[in-house]
Amino acid sequence: MTDAALRQIETDEVSPEARPATRTLSVVDRIRTAVLAGEFEPGTRLHEVRLSERLGVSRTPIRSALQSLASEGMLEYTPNRGYSVRRFSTAEIVDAYEIRAVMEALAARFAAERGLPEAERAAIERVLAEGDEILAARDLGEEEKLAYTAVNTTFHEAIHSAARCRMLGDMIRVCHSVPHSSHRNVVSFEHMDVRRRHDDHHRIYDAILACDPYRAEMLMREHVASVKTSLVRALSGRPMARRGRS
Amino acid sequence: MTDAALRQIETDEVSPEARPATRTLSVVDRIRTAVLAGEFEPGTRLHEVRLSERLGVSRTPIRSALQSLASEGMLEYTPNRGYSVRRFSTAEIVDAYEIRAVMEALAARFAAERGLPEAERAAIERVLAEGDEILAARDLGEEEKLAYTAVNTTFHEAIHSAARCRMLGDMIRVCHSVPHSSHRNVVSFEHMDVRRRHDDHHRIYDAILACDPYRAEMLMREHVASVKTSLVRALSGRPMARRGRS
DNA sequence: TCAAGCGATAATGTATACACATGAGGGCTG
DNA sequence: CAGCCCTCATGTGTATACATTATCGCTTGA
Numbered sequence: 075m076t077d078a079a080l081r082q083i084e085t086d087e088v089s090p091e092a093r094p095a096t097r098t099l100s101v102v103d104r105i106r107t108a109v110l111a112g113e114f115e116p117g118t119r120l121h122e123v124r125l126s127e128r129l130g131v132s133r134t135p136i137r138s139a140l141q142s143l144a145s146e147g148m149l150e151y152t153p154n155r156g157y158s159v160r161r162f163s164t165a166e167i168v169d170a171y172e173i174r175a176v177m178e179a180l181a182a183r184f185a186a187e188r189g190l191p192e193a194e195r196a197a198i199e200r201v202l203a204e205g206d207e208i209l210a211a212r213d214l215g216e217e218e219k220l221a222y223t224a225v226n227t228t229f230h231e232a233i234h235s236a237a238r239c240r241m242l243g244d245m246i247r248v249c250h251s252v253p254h255s256s257h258r259n260v261v262s263f264e265h266m267d268v269r270r271r272h273d274d275h276h277r278i279y280d281a282i283l284a285c286d287p288y289r290a291e292m293l294m295r296e297h298v299a300s301v302k303t304s305l306v307r308a309l310s311g312r313p314m315a316r317r318g319r320s
Numbered sequence: 321m322t323d324a325a326l327r328q329i330e331t332d333e334v335s336p337e338a339r340p341a342t343r344t345l346s347v348v349d350r351i352r353t354a355v356l357a358g359e360f361e362p363g364t365r366l367h368e369v370r371l372s373e374r375l376g377v378s379r380t381p382i383r384s385a386l387q388s389l390a391s392e393g394m395l396e397y398t399p400n401r402g403y404s405v406r407r408f409s410t411a412e413i414v415d416a417y418e419i420r421a422v423m424e425a426l427a428a429r430f431a432a433e434r435g436l437p438e439a440e441r442a443a444i445e446r447v448l449a450e451g452d453e454i455l456a457a458r459d460l461g462e463e464e465k466l467a468y469t470a471v472n473t474t475f476h477e478a479i480h481s482a483a484r485c486r487m488l489g490d491m492i493r494v495c496h497s498v499p500h501s502s503h504r505n506v507v508s509f510e511h512m513d514v515r516r517r518h519d520d521h522h523r524i525y526d527a528i529l530a531c532d533p534y535r536a537e538m539l540m541r542e543h544v545a546s547v548k549t550s551l552v553r554a555l556s557g558r559p560m561a562r563r564g565r566s
Numbered sequence: 567t568c569a570a571g572c573g574a575t576a577a578t579g580t581a582t583a584c585a586c587a588t589g590a591g592g593g594c595t596g
Numbered sequence: 597c598a599g600c601c602c603t604c605a606t607g608t609g610t611a612t613a614c615a616t617t618a619t620c621g622c623t624t625g626a
Contacts, residue, residue: 095399095400096399096400096578096579096580097579097580098579098580099399121606121607121608122607122608123606123607123608131580131581132580132581132582133580133581133582133608134579134580134581134582135579135580135581137384137608137609138383138384138387138579141384141387141388141391142387142391145387145388145391145392146391147487147490153341153342153345153587153608153609154341154342154586154587154588154607154608154609155587155588155607155608156607156608166485166486166487169430169485169487169488170487172426172430173423173426173485173487173488173491176422176423176425176426177419177422179422180418180419180422184415184418239412239415239419240412241393241412241415241416241419241494241495241498242415242419244393245419245491245494248487248491249487252487341587342608342609342610343609343610344609344610367576367577367578368577368578369576369577369578377610377611378610378611378612379578379610379611379612380609380610380611380612381609381610381611383578383579384609399578399579400577400578400579400616400617400618401577401578401617401618402577402578
């Protein structure tokens with residue numbers, strides 16, 4: 075009890091600005107982060123009682139959170155047997171890229187058809203310039219890689235937002251729960267690859283500005299699908315997919 | 321013990337084939353059916369207590385079911401304010417068709433790339449023949465329309481299944497929770513439209529059999545998107561979208 | 567008369583106790 | 597000795613009581 079209260083306060087102090095409205099939502103975040111960080115092996119069962127002891131809340135919000143995460147596709151549920159960390163085959167990871175490719179392509183098309191709102195336009199121009207700067211250097215240190223990953227994320231999120239279609243945004247988000255299949259993980263930082271992908275960004279932006287839905291869609295689809303190709307190369311290089319950092 | 325056993329048996333007699341494993345799952349079905357049948361106006365709040373009284377179970381499975389349906393996109397959730405029936409704008413319905421178009425197109429491509437399993441091949445050939453028969457008549461009565469709707473559903477489901485990609489299947493299922501945006505509702509039964517769409521089915525099947533992913537994808541995309549066009553025509557004809565039967 | 571603050575009420579969020587299902591281990595029987 | 601069944605332990609499913617939050621109407625003051 076005292077322990078739980080302390081941890082609660084601790085959590086509040088760590089993130090004072092964005093405290094979730096309910097415990098359930100807080101638990102969703104905590105478990106999601108833990109799973110994405112690889113704290114549980116795929117296939118591990120998540121026992122409600124143990125989680126509730128570990129996180130210091132009762133089983134009710136735990137159950138609720140587990141159900142949420144299962145519907146996101148991150149966990150697997152079997153009636154009367156509970157939840158376990160979903161195991162993704164290589165095929166599923168690759169498929170997730172294909173799905174993400176057509177979805178993000180559709181988002182780019184919507185953005186081109188509907189016009190780019192001022193806020194998104196500004197954000198994209200900013201990250202394009204930032205990316206230009208980062209890539210001006212001959213080699214990328216760890217810091218630059220992190221910075222470019224943020225640039226990449228912002229670029230894509232701006233386009234999702236410009237698509238103005240909630241269902242599409244939701245579905246793209248689901249794709250990101252698949253390990254490796256997120257623009258938050260820049261798969262390859264090889265010189266040619268990054269520069270080429272950054273150039274893609276410029277062209278996609280041009281197409282959207284020019285209100286050319288077909289070109290925007292086509293470019294974005296190839297952009298995302300090409301990452302899949304890099305990924306397959308990487309996976310076949312080292313047969314086992316490592317999880318976690320990098 | 322005895323009481324529980326009796327209730328169990330009773331339930332078995334009522335629905336001998338598909339008894340849900342838990343009350344939560346049963347409640348999910350019941351609420352989903354009610355909402356799809358239009359028993360609640362869009363925007364209506366679903367009070368947990370009232371539902372629990374109406375369905376004769378406690379709030380726990382009700383809450384669980386509501387959460388499920390919200391993650392399917394059928395309900396809307398606001399923390400501390402509960403669930404309400406999601407209101408779909410015309411724009412969202414049309415967008416759902418676009419999304420479904422690219423997803424089903426991807427499914428067709430996967431099917432073509434991966435080959436058609438025997439079971440799916442048989443099912444498709446059967447419904448293609450059945451559709452030919454139905455459409456041989458000059459005019460379609462109510463019964464024929466129902467029969468053709470079933471044919472349509474089976475055709476599409478066989479292709480989803482042949483795609484062998486769970487995530488894709490899940491996402492397509494989500495599209496179907498949007499009213500009007502389901503192949504279970506054949507939008508237009510005008511002669512030309514139905515015949516054309518049935519012809520599309522034949523061609524899509526041919527493309528998949530010929531292992532022509534590009535053609536299968538393109539045909540399916542146009543096939544679904546064209547329904548969108550019919551829908552827009554219909555909606556602009558009668559400005560208010562009627563829900564429920566027909 | 568209107569606006570703002572406050573309190574009552576109802577609905578959701580959470581905790582906990584109990585019911586039931588599943589699986590493993592040991593004892594009984596053929 | 598092998599196989600089956602029964603029992604028990606573990607963990608999920610459900611019900612219910614309590615805590616917290618939102619909403620609405622009322623009062624009060626300007």
